Amino acid sequence: FEISAAGKLLKTTRLAASDGAPGDGFGLTAYLALPRIVVSGAGAAYVFNRTSTGWVERQKLRLPGGDFGLTVAIDDGMILVGAPSNRRAGGQGFPFQRGGAVHAFKQQKGVWTLSETIQPSIDEHSRYTEFGQDIVMFGERAVIGAIDTAVDGIIAFEYERTAQGLKATSIARGGADGGFGARLALFNSNLMLGSPVESGGSNIGHVKMFNLSSLPVH
Numbered sequence: 001f002e003i004s005a006a007g008k009l010l011k012t013t014r015l016a017a018s019d020g021a022p023g024d025g026f027g028l029t030a031y032l033a034l035p036r037i038v039v040s041g042a043g044a045a046y047v048f049n050r051t052s053t054g055w056v057e058r059q060k061l062r063l064p065g066g067d068f069g070l071t072v073a074i075d076d077g078m079i080l081v082g083a084p085s086n087r088r089a090g091g092q093g094f095p096f097q098r099g100g101a102v103h104a105f106k107q108q109k110g111v112w113t114l115s116e117t118i119q120p121s122i123d124e125h126s127r128y129t130e131f132g133q134d135i136v137m138f139g140e141r142a143v144i145g146a147i148d149t150a151v152d153g154i155i156a157f158e159y160e161r162t163a164q165g166l167k168a169t170s171i172a173r174g175g176a177d178g179g180f181g182a183r184l185a186l187f188n189s190n191l192m193l194g195s196p197v198e199s200g201g202s203n204i205g206h207v208k209m210f211n212l213s214s215l216p217v218h
Helices: none
Strands: 030-033 036-041 044-051 054-061 069-073 077-082 101-108 111-118 129-140 141-148 153-162 165-175 183-187 190-195 206-210
Touching: 030 129, 036 069, 036 165, 044 077, 054 111, 069 129, 077 141, 101 129, 111 165, 129 183, 129 190, 141 183, 153 190, 165 190, 165 206
Parallel strands: 030 069
Antiparallel strands: 030 036, 036 044, 044 054, 069 077, 077 101, 101 111, 129 141, 141 153, 153 165, 183 190, 190 206
């Protein structure tokens, strides 16, 4: 959809995967950074480029294992693809618990290529799971959501884009408010962390707002 001069949403294009099939989940998540859109589906991430004649599928990103492609984000020459069920370690009876990974892709000679795989270290946070359940990017920042298993709540890991890759900088905690289903929004240094379910099983949701510039550094 595009916004007309009159301020109305107009349907312009219908995107579909070149190898789409019933039940493949194409469109579960999508992220736009003109002139590109990245869309998840069937354990993959599809990259579309905008041309003078419309949107064209350029590449299918795929890695083995788990739910690769459950979440996606793109901005300024980088694509992040979440796999929240991958790389699980520890658990009940262990001193730590970790789970989930996010894969970063950059363009090399016009081809999107895996550049690094991100998972917080034990020193950064020892008890979390579903890392990559939500991803947002804006400029030189990326924020990745997870579940804080220590309090059964939401945690958001902030990263700074550097020449060497993504560098962990701070953590925003949503508190003991359920966790899965949380959604993030990012603009400049302002992070919104939404929780549709509050502690105690209440269906009353809320949104917390953070200024990432004032959060403690790891």
